Ligand code: BES
């Protein structure tokens with residue numbers, strides 16, 4: 001996708017489509033007014049017919065307006081003008097790209113008003129680039145006849161005044177890099193589980209390493225056995241797919257500076273194991289690797305931006321299958337750091353692969369560790385499909401992630417952990433059970449389990465079970481929390 005800026009007269013721009021906003025009550029935004037003037041009232045007239053009331057996210061496509069060089073003008077409802085902020089801007093652009101997906105428009109123009117100030121324009125350009133790439137994404141890999149329409153092949157941000165060109169270019173570069181990261185994450189998630197295997201994830205990491213100069217190490221089963229990653233291996237036991245432990249290192253910061261370690265849960269399919277899941281919607285458990293998908297995706301962003309940071313990505317990845325050789329409820333295994341775990345439910349497998357990865361992270365003496373995981377169904381009950389749950393042993397780190405999510409319009413919320421929850425982790429036969437406390441506070445007790453393995457560094461855990469993908473007619477990966485993670489890293493890099 002090509003991104004550029006223009007300060008030419010809006011009505012004279014040769015483009016497939018200009019996207020302009022309309023507020024509640026049919027009130028035209030400034031760029032909509034400019035087009036109305038150039039078309040001698042055609043925009044007002046269309047709005048006057050009543051098909052565009054300004055309701056947030058509604059759209060109306062106008063074709064071939066006289067006096068306007070653009071082939072189309074897409075009106076987007078922006079809601080109440082007084083509430084029009086970053087959230088509404090993002091919602092409107094999402095709706096606009098969705099509406100254009102079924103049109104033949106390829107190059108699109110987005111007018112940005114410069115009056116709001118340089119920082120705001122730069123943010124809107126960055127966010128616009130992300131949403132353009134997001135809106136243009138199409139899953140095609142396993143379809144015989146792919147839809148090749150290509151909205152957003154080129155996106156022009158029209159500026160009605162002067163802005164800092166350098167800041168604008170930097171914003172577009174960030175947006176493109178984040179958008180590309182999101183696209184990779186979505187693709188990894190959407191690929192069927194017979195393609196997106198642990199081996200496939202490892203190969204994807206190898207490709208990124210080659211392209212962006214990362215160091216890539218893939219630990220095989222025998223390596224993991226040597227390290228004593230027995231909780232991880234207990235999950236993969238009954239699968240014919242070999243497990244992998246993927247390590248990517250980006251040495252972009254000062255030599256010897258403590259790295260940020262990102263960890264992603266990479267269960268490429270979660271049947272539940274012997275504690276088998278019910279059949280309905282089990283296909284969606286192909287998305288159980290989206291913690292991995294998102295840290296792999298954000299590494300692409302890191303590579304594209306050459307972020308001046310040291311970053312390590314760890315992905316424990318395997319399949320959770322039943323079988324004659326499968327781990328049984330009641331089995332006790334010793335994790336890499338020596339803690340023994342009684343596996344009371346083989347469906348609580350995410351924490352079993354993560355705990356060994358979190359132990360492995362210690363060797364980097366990290367500045368902090370952030371993991372992302374589709375860890376608990378309870379997360380969906382707590383925060384729905386809107387907000388990612390954040391848990392941490394460091395309040396400042398949690399706040400940093402929540403703040404990054406605000407900037408990125410990728411919402412996250414800090415939930416509690418603490419001793420009273422932690423005390424629920426009791427086993428009669430091992431140091432730790434893999435489930436405890438019943439269903440109540442299930443996301444928190446899962447976080448507490450992980451917390452037993454993160455004592456030596458600052459750590460935050462993001463439970464993305466509700467936000468990593470959408471179900472139903474629009475089933476598909478969202479690419480979250482790549483925008484949040486990218487913003488967190490960019491801020492840490494001081495960029
Ligand atoms: N991958 C699931 C969590 C999940 C379930 C995410 C549904 C999104 C939608 C995880 O491995 C799991 O099965 N967790 C169990 C834990 C329970 C056995 C304590 C759960 O949430 O039911």
Ligand code: MN
Pocket residue numbers: 270272346347348349350
């Ligand atoms: Mn499970």
Ligand code: ZN
Pocket residue numbers: 267270288347349350374375
């Ligand atoms: Zn799982």
